[in-house]
Amino acid sequence: xxxxxxxxxxxxxxxxxxxxxxxxxxxxxxxxxxxxxxxxxxxxxxxxxxxxxxxxxxxxxxxxxxxxxxxxxxxxxxxxxxxxxxxxxxxxxxxxxxxxxxxxxxxxxxxxxxxxxxxxxxxxxxxxxxxxxxxxxxxxxxxxxxxxxxxxxxxxxxxxxxxxxxxxxxxxxxxxxxxxxxxxxxxxxxxxxxxxxxxxxxxxxxxxxxxxxxxxxxxxxxxxxxxxxxxxxxxxxxxxxxxxxxxxxxxxxxxxxxxxxxxxxxxxxxxxxxxxxxxxxxxxxxxxxxxxxxxxxxxxxxxxxxxxxxxxxxxxxxxxxxx
Amino acid sequence: xxxxxxxxxxxxxxxxxxxxxxxxxxxxxxxxxxxxxxxxxxxxxxxxxxxxxxxxxxxxxxxxxxxxxxxxxxxxxxxxxxxxxxxxxxxxxxxxxxxxxxxxxxxxxxxxxxxxxxxxxxxxxxxxxxxxxxxxxxxxxxxxxxxxxxxxxxxxxxxxxxxxxxxxxxxxxxxxxxxxxxxxxxxxxxxxxxxxxxxxxxxxxxxxxxxxxxxxxxxxxxxxxxxxxxxxxxxxxxxxxxxxxxxxxxxxxxxxxxxxxxxxxxxxxxxxxxxxxxxxxxxxxxxxxxxxxxxxxxxxxxxxxxxxxxxxxxx
Numbered sequence: 112x113x114x115x116x117x118x119x120x121x122x123x124x125x126x127x128x129x130x131x132x133x134x135x136x137x138x139x140x141x142x143x144x145x146x147x148x149x150x151x152x153x154x155x156x157x158x159x160x161x162x163x164x165x166x167x168x169x170x171x172x173x174x175x176x177x178x179x180x181x182x183x184x185x186x187x188x189x190x191x192x193x194x195x196x197x198x199x200x201x202x203x204x205x206x207x208x209x210x211x212x213x214x215x216x217x218x219x220x221x222x223x224x225x226x227x228x229x230x231x232x233x234x235x236x237x238x239x240x241x242x243x244x245x246x247x248x249x250x251x252x253x254x255x256x257x258x259x260x261x262x263x264x265x266x267x268x269x270x271x272x273x274x275x276x277x278x279x280x281x282x283x284x285x286x287x288x289x290x291x292x293x294x295x296x297x298x299x300x301x302x303x304x305x306x307x308x309x310x311x312x313x314x315x316x317x318x319x320x321x322x323x324x325x326x327x328x329x330x331x332x333x334x335x336x337x338x339x340x341x342x343x344x345x346x347x348x349x350x351x352x353x354x355x356x357x358x359x360x361x362x363x364x365x366x367x368x369x370x371x372x373x374x375x376x377x378x379x380x381x382x383x384x385x386x387x388x389x390x391x392x393x394x395x396x397x398x399x400x401x402x403x404x405x406x407x408x409x410x411x412x413x414x415x416x417x418x419x420x421x422x423x424x425x426x427x428x429x430x431x432x433x434x
Numbered sequence: 435x436x437x438x439x440x441x442x443x444x445x446x447x448x449x450x451x452x453x454x455x456x457x458x459x460x461x462x463x464x465x466x467x468x469x470x471x472x473x474x475x476x477x478x479x480x481x482x483x484x485x486x487x488x489x490x491x492x493x494x495x496x497x498x499x500x501x502x503x504x505x506x507x508x509x510x511x512x513x514x515x516x517x518x519x520x521x522x523x524x525x526x527x528x529x530x531x532x533x534x535x536x537x538x539x540x541x542x543x544x545x546x547x548x549x550x551x552x553x554x555x556x557x558x559x560x561x562x563x564x565x566x567x568x569x570x571x572x573x574x575x576x577x578x579x580x581x582x583x584x585x586x587x588x589x590x591x592x593x594x595x596x597x598x599x600x601x602x603x604x605x606x607x608x609x610x611x612x613x614x615x616x617x618x619x620x621x622x623x624x625x626x627x628x629x630x631x632x633x634x635x636x637x638x639x640x641x642x643x644x645x646x647x648x649x650x651x652x653x654x655x656x657x658x659x660x661x662x663x664x665x666x667x668x669x670x671x672x673x674x675x676x677x678x679x680x681x682x683x684x685x686x687x688x689x690x691x692x693x694x695x696x697x698x699x700x701x702x703x704x705x706x707x708x709x710x711x712x713x714x715x716x717x718x719x720x721x722x723x724x725x726x727x728x729x730x731x732x733x734x735x736x737x738x739x740x741x742x743x744x745x746x747x748x749x
Contacts, residue, residue, distance in 0.1 A: 162614035162616060162617075245607055271706075272702055273702070300472055300641070301682060301686060301703075302471060302681065302698065303689075303699075303702060304696075305683070305686075308696055308698075309696055312695070327614060329615070331687050333687070334696065353686045367616060371615040371618065372689055373618075374646025374689070375647060375671055376688070378672070379667065385620065388570075390584075
C-alpha cells in the first residue's frame with residue numbers, strides 16, 4: 112500500500128507580473144512555475160533539477176508558502192495549506208523548514224550561533240526554561256557535527272561548510288518533517304560538499320525527514336534522491352525514480368542534461384549531446400513545447416502543441432510528443 | 435623552450451604566504467589544468483603570470499615567471515604591457531562582473547584591439563571575433579550592453595576579448611563555474627575548438643575535476659599553496675597517487691556510480707597562512723603516518739613526467 116503523501120502539489124502555478132515604465136504598468140507575466148504537480152512521502156527525498164531560471168527555487172519556496180501561488184492546491188499532511196494564513200499557518204510552518212544556498216548570506220552576522228538556533232525555538236515556544244533552551248542548542252550543534260562550545264561564536268568565525276551545518280541545525284531546531292534544501296552544497300568546496308551530503312543522509316535516517324532537494328547538479332541529485340523531477344521554463348519535463356531517470360533519460364532535455372555532466376573517469380565518458388543557445392526568457396516563452404528551440408529532435412508538432420505530462424510504467428512520466 | 439614556466443614561485447600578501455614554491459611548465463599549444471579548492475592559491479598563481487596582483491600587498495620573495503623565456507617579475511613596465519592581454523590573454527570567472535556595464539559589447543572588444551592590435555581595431559574585426567566565439571547575429575549583438583546578455587553569451591564575449599590580441603597563452607580562471615551545465619559544456623567545447631584553430635596554449639584553473647577529462651593534457655593539483663601532484667591528465671584521473679587527489683576524486687558523486695555514502699574528507703581546507711607544519715594535508719589525510727607531521731615532503735618524480743608530494747604513495 113502506498114504511504115500517504117506528506118506534501119502534495121496539484122497544478123501549482125506561480126506567475127509574476129512584469130512591471131515597466133514610469134507608472135509601473137503591468138506589461139506581461141512571467142510564468143515562473145506553470146502547472147506543476149508532485150508528491151513527496153515521509154522520509155523520501157525528491158530532487159528538483161533544472162538550469163537557472165527554470166523555476167525550481169520559486170516552486171520550492173511556493174510549496175512551503177514563502178511566496179504566494181497563482182493557482183493550484185498545496186496539501187501538507189492531507190491538509191490544504193494553499194490559502195492558510197496567520198496563526199494557523201505559523202503552527203504548520205514548524206513542520207516544514209528550509210536550508211538556503213549561500214551559507215554566507217543566510218545567517219545574520221550580528222547574531223551568535225546560540226541566537227540563531229534559539230530564535231525558532233522561542234517563536235514556536237518549544238523550550239520551557241532557559242536551561243532547557245541552552246541544552247537544546249548544544250544538542251542541535253552536536254547533531255550536525257559542531258562543537259557545542261562554539262555556541263557563542265558569530266557566523267564569520269566559521270568556514271563555509273560549518274556555516275551550512277549551522278543552517279541545517281537551525282532548520283532542525285523545530286523538528287520539522289520536511290526540509291526544502293535549495294542548492295545546499297553548491298557554494299561549498301568539493302571536499303566539504305561530501306561531508307554535508309553525508310550529514311543530510313544521516314539526519315534523514317535518524318529522523319525520518321522528507322527532503323525537497325533543489326539542485327542543478329544531477330550527479331548530486333542522483334546520489335541523494337529517491338525520485339527526480341526535471342523542470343524547464345517552469346514546467347515539468349520528466350520525472351521518475353532517480354537511478355532509472357539518470358541511466359535511461361527519456362526526454363531530450365534530460366538526455367542532454369545527463370550528457371553535459373563532466374565525467375571524471377575517461378573510460379565511462381558518454382557521447383555528448385550539445386545543446387545550442389541558452390534557456391529562453393520566461394517572460395516570452397516559445398509556443399508549443401518550451402524546449403523545442405533547443406531540442407535536437409524537434410518536429411513541426413513540437414512548435415505548435417504543448418506536450419502533456421504522460422504517465423508511463425515504473426512511476427515515470429514525461430512531457431514529450433516523441434517519446 | 436616552454437611557453438610558460440614557473441620556477442619556485444613564492445607569492446606573499448604582506449607577511450602571509452599564499453603560494454609557496456610552485457613550479458610548472460606549459461608547452462606551446464597544450465592545455466594545463468590547475469586544480470584545487472578555494473584558498474589553495476590556484477587563482478593567485480594565474481593572476482601572477484601577467485603580474486595582475488596589486489603590489490603591495492602582494493610581493494614575490496622568490497622565484498621566476500618565464501613567459502617565452504623572459505622573466506615577468508623583472509620586466510620593465512613597457513614590456514609587461516605587451517604581455518598583459520597581449521601574449522597572455524585572460525578569461526575570468528564571472529563574466530557579468532568582469533565586463534564594463536556601461537559600455538557596449540562592441541566598444542569593449544574594440545578597446546582591447548586598440549591596445550594590442552591598433553591596425554585591426556575595426557568593426558569588421560570585432561564581428562569576426564564574435565563570430566569566432568559562436569555568437570549568433572553578431573551585427574546586432576555589438577550594440578548590446580552586458581546586462582542584455584545571458585551568462586553563456588557574456589562568457590563568449592569575454593573569450594572574444596581575451597582573443598583580441600591573438601594571445602599565445604589563454605589563462606581561463608574558472609570560466610564555467612557560474613554557468614549551467616549545458617552552457618558549461620558549450621564553453622569547454624568552444625575553448626577546445628579555438629585551441630585547435632588558433633594553436634594557443636590554455637591554462638585552465640578549475641575546481642571541477644570533471645572538466646579536466648574533457649580538455650586537459652596535463653594536470654597539476656594544488657593544496658595549501660603547493661603542488662601535490664602533477665602529470666598527464668589521463669594518468670592522474672585514473673591512477674591518482676597523492677592521498678589528496680584520491681580523496682578528491684572519491685568525494686565527487688558520479689552519475690551512475692551508486693554508492694550509499696560519499697567518501698568525504700574530514701576537516702576543512704586550511705585558510706591562507708594557517709598551514710600546518712609538515713605535510714599540509716596530514717591533518718585530513720586518511721593514510722597519515724606519525725612522521726607526516728614533522729617535515730614537508732618533497733615533490734618526487736615517480737615516473738617520467740609525473741611528480742607526487744608524498745613519500746608513502748603507492749600505486
